[in-house]
Amino acid sequence: MDRPFSTAFSTVVEQTVPYDPHPTPDPGPVRVGLVGAGPWARTMHARMLAAGPETALAAVWARRPEAARETAEPYGAVVAASFEELLDRCEAVAFAVPPSVQAELAVRAARAGVPMLLEKPLGPDLDAARRVADAVSEYGVVTQLVLTKRYHPATREFLRRAGEFEVIGARSCYLHGAFRAGELATPWRLEQGALLDLGPHLLDLLDMAVGPIVSVRGSGDPRRWSELTCEHADGAVSQASLSGSVGLDRARTRVELYGPSGELTYDTAELDHEECWPVLRREFAAAVRSGAAGPLDAARGLRLQELIAMAAGGV
Incomplete structure (x- = not known):
């Protein structure tokens, strides 16, 4: 004897979609703070991070507040008054500043336990790069390098x-x-x-x-x-x-x-370099959410800086 339609339908639903009494809430996009408001920050970082859906541009901080405002406003991001405020407002931070500035601030972000999207080179010289990589290792933070071509x-x-x-x-x-x-x-x-x-x-x-x-x-x-x-x-x-x-x-x-x-x-x-950004954004967000960095991390950045120092006769 055939079962009523409604009974058969409910049986299928029960078999294919198990009931979860404690569903995990969707954390939404990773809220990323941007350090820097120069040309690379405006044309790549801010635009990429705001495009989503894996990330959202939460805040911008730069040493020139007017430049930070120009970078943040098109995406509805907050202008942070200090680097510390930026860290408080985001889940991760992206750097688009000169190597000497990145090397200083990245160590502070690592101490605060904030995941980082880092530019290459890590620092202006090998010693600075080592300080960044050592801080990342000591505090166990997730990092990823903007080695653009590697994401194509x-x-x-x-x-x-x-x-x-x-x-x-x-x-x-x-x-x-x-x-x-x-x-x-x-x-x-x-x-x-x-x-x-x-x-x-x-x-x-x-x-x-x-x-x-x-x-x-x-x-x-x-x-x-x-x-x-x-x-x-x-x-x-x-x-x-x-x-x-x-x-x-x-x-x-x-x-x-x-x-x-x-x-x-x-x-x-x-090659169309626009194909790099969705891959970079997706992989950075996944690393932040999982707490596990991929191969393009600060350790890779240090390896490359060691090679640069070797080429320059520094080691």
Whole structure:
């Protein structure tokens, strides 16, 4: 005998959707505070964090209150009167400031137990970077690096393929003309040059695609052109050219791997960098909620800064 429709329906519901007497409330987007109100903070950080749905821009603090207001107002974020107030208003903090400022404030955020979205380089020099990484380790806070290209699907596919490719030599470059003029020609970039600013991106790709770098020799003037020779753990050798002072219409990042089976190439010329931001935002929010950092954390930032110091003759 057939059961009434209502009885059959309730049976299906009971079997497929178990009753939870204590449902976990949705925590909503991660409330992120932004430190900085310069061009990179406005064009990338604020816009990305406010876009959601995984994050929300909760507050902005900068040493110039008027700049902080201009950055916060389009997204309805609060302007914090101090760094401490910013930490009180957010669950996590993102940095878009010069390396020397980040290195100082990141240690304070770590002591407060606040997860951090960190820019590269971690600090202006290796000692400052170590202080950041040590504080992160001591206080057990979640961190993530804004190594932009690593969040693009094409980069991840290249690195996956590189893991299956025998490399005996590699050539690479990261070149643009942003240091010549414009908003990104900031004092620290003009003083330190491409090695500190662009070097982390390219060294990260070579370290992952070719194999762990064991030594780096650098030559040239970082404010004009730097040339790096890297030796890798398996005996492969790679070259890296860096400049922010050449007359190019758009930035050029290219990695060429060579081995017995031929060539494997990565080129950002046709990549849409807007594809990076949703991935970065999603993975940062997931790390904050889970309390577990991914591989692109402060320890990775310290590793890259060690390589930069090696290239500069600092170790």
